[in-house]
Amino acid sequence: MPNAAIEMIGVNKWFGDFHVLKDIDLTVGEGERVVICGPSGSGKSTVVRCINRLESHQKGTIRVDDTELTDARGSIDAIRSEVGMVFQQFNLFPHLTVMQNLTLGPMKARGLSRAEAEERARKYLARVRIPEQAEKRPGQLSGGQQQRVAIARSLCMEPKVLLFDEPTSALDPEMISEVLDVMVELAEEGMTMIVVTHEMGFARKVADQMVFMDAGEIVETGPPSEFFAAPRSARCREFLSKILQH
Amino acid sequence: MRRVPLLILCLLALSGCASSSTWGWYVIDPTTSQGMTNIRFLIGGMGQTILISVIAAAISIFLGLVIALPALSERRGVRLINRIYVEFIRSIPLLPMLFWVFYGLPIVFKSMGLNVPIDPFWGAIITLALSDSAFTAEIYRAGIQSIARGQTEAAQTIGLNYVQTMRYVILPQAIRRILPPLANQFIYIVKMSAFASVIGMQELTRRANELVVTEYRPLEIYTLLILEYLVLVLIISAGVRWLERRMGSDERT
Numbered sequence: 001m002p003n004a005a006i007e008m009i010g011v012n013k014w015f016g017d018f019h020v021l022k023d024i025d026l027t028v029g030e031g032e033r034v035v036i037c038g039p040s041g042s043g044k045s046t047v048v049r050c051i052n053r054l055e056s057h058q059k060g061t062i063r064v065d066d067t068e069l070t071d072a073r074g075s076i077d078a079i080r081s082e083v084g085m086v087f088q089q090f091n092l093f094p095h096l097t098v099m100q101n102l103t104l105g106p107m108k109a110r111g112l113s114r115a116e117a118e119e120r121a122r123k124y125l126a127r128v129r130i131p132e133q134a135e136k137r138p139g140q141l142s143g144g145q146q147q148r149v150a151i152a153r154s155l156c157m158e159p160k161v162l163l164f165d166e167p168t169s170a171l172d173p174e175m176i177s178e179v180l181d182v183m184v185e186l187a188e189e190g191m192t193m194i195v196v197t198h199e200m201g202f203a204r205k206v207a208d209q210m211v212f213m214d215a216g217e218i219v220e221t222g223p224p225s226e227f228f229a230a231p232r233s234a235r236c237r238e239f240l241s242k243i244l245q246h
Numbered sequence: 247m248r249r250v251p252l253l254i255l256c257l258l259a260l261s262g263c264a265s266s267s268t269w270g271w272y273v274i275d276p277t278t279s280q281g282m283t284n285i286r287f288l289i290g291g292m293g294q295t296i297l298i299s300v301i302a303a304a305i306s307i308f309l310g311l312v313i314a315l316p317a318l319s320e321r322r323g324v325r326l327i328n329r330i331y332v333e334f335i336r337s338i339p340l341l342p343m344l345f346w347v348f349y350g351l352p353i354v355f356k357s358m359g360l361n362v363p364i365d366p367f368w369g370a371i372i373t374l375a376l377s378d379s380a381f382t383a384e385i386y387r388a389g390i391q392s393i394a395r396g397q398t399e400a401a402q403t404i405g406l407n408y409v410q411t412m413r414y415v416i417l418p419q420a421i422r423r424i425l426p427p428l429a430n431q432f433i434y435i436v437k438m439s440a441f442a443s444v445i446g447m448q449e450l451t452r453r454a455n456e457l458v459v460t461e462y463r464p465l466e467i468y469t470l471l472i473l474e475y476l477v478l479v480l481i482i483s484a485g486v487r488w489l490e491r492r493m494g495s496d497e498r499t
Contacts, residue, residue, distance in 0.1 A: 092400070154403070
């Protein structure tokens with residue numbers, strides 16, 4: 001097992017009285033790709049959102065690259081600087097051009113010059129295969145293009161880990177593959193990734209580890225070969241039969 | 247629809263000209279020298295009205311943002327600061343607040359060992375700005391809260407701090423929604439500045455009052471006064487529409 005990029009030990013979270021995460025233990029090695037699936041409301045997005053403190057956990061330990069996530073500003077900043085995030089709704093900044101979306105973080109948070117930031121932005125725009133859209137506004141792009149810009153925006157921060165929170169769920173079917181292709185390439189380049197998705201074809205192709213969650217718990221984990229061929233728990237079998245029947 | 251009040255005023259004026267017993271337009275007849283002097287005197291207050299309104303609005307626009315930001319905090323105690331300020335200031339009628347600031351505040355300063363005289367000019371500005379800031383704060387809060395939560399989250403994940411998130415991501419989007427109601431508030435300040443007349447500010451209303459006392463022609467003079475405010479507000483409205491177009495506030499998103 002390579003060094004752990006992310007370690008979650010006994011993580012618990014409540015929204016009021018609702019116990020959303022129950023004793024989550026998850027270790028993601030450097031360069032490892034983990035796919036989390038499960039029915040809606042199972043807490044899979046919350047797991048990802050806890051890792052970069054978009055949600056706070058109340059119990060347990062989360063470590064990213066040996067930095068423990070605490071309430072301290074320094075710890076949160078240090079972790080966010082290593083963790084990129086791609087959202088279901090893209091969350092691009094609509095008032096900025098694609099180029100400005102990409103250079104904002106590097107210039108303001110990392111202190112790069114405009115020239116350096118733009119050079120970096122062009123590199124990653126080419127990588128997500130939309131170099132020609134730099135001067136457009138997000139609203140002028142298709143959903144698939146917007147999500148690829150969002151991926152490029154995360155890459156511009158040069159994170160060690162990328163989190164994907166249902167990155168293709170808001171896309172029209174014909175645009176899903178253009179986003180997944182980019183993600184497969186990232187995986188092949190060795191990026192550490194945690195992906196919440198229902199795209200099981202993608203999961204089979206890139207996942208090192210499958211995680212199935214239900215009702216706030218990790219019910220089952222395993223390599224995709226075992227996970228898809230012989231799920232051990234009944235809940236996982238039922239879930240897979242539902243999403244794989246088409 | 248906007249022409250209706252103008253139309254009514256024109257009718258009033260015409261009917262007035264017809265029966266000279268009720269209307270005495272000579273007081274502000276530009277063809278006579280006395281009329282012209284009177285008109286100059288009345289319009290001369292325009293500068294002061296505009297000046298106190300603009301300064302008060304500028305302070306209120308800044309103060310409103312400062313007051314609005316705690317409302318967006320996740321901590322209840324911090325949000326409470328905003329609530330108390332807004333509810334307290336919003337509930338004070340302008341005239342009592344003006345009296346308090348003009349006659350009361352200097353005493354407070356004196357008791358603190360400070361010698362800060364408050365003249366009518368700054369008394370009016372402080373009052374207008376304070377009173378208006380509670381409303382602009384609510385406008386900012388609504389505007390900022392209307393920006394999707396995901397925008398803040400995305401800004402956080404690319405490492406922006408609170409100030410950067412506001413400055414580069416949230417406020418530029420919110421301002422397009424905030425501008426029209428903010429402009430409304432400016433018009434409100436211009437009108438409320440008339441209260442400054444009671445503490446002796448030589449602005450439009452004060453001058454009209456003074457002329458009425460010497461000329462005994464309230465109907466004509468106050469009619470002109472109303473027209474002065476009308477012109478002022480119409481000019482501001484036109485300016486705001488130009489600004490909205492420039493910032494794209496008139497576009498649907």
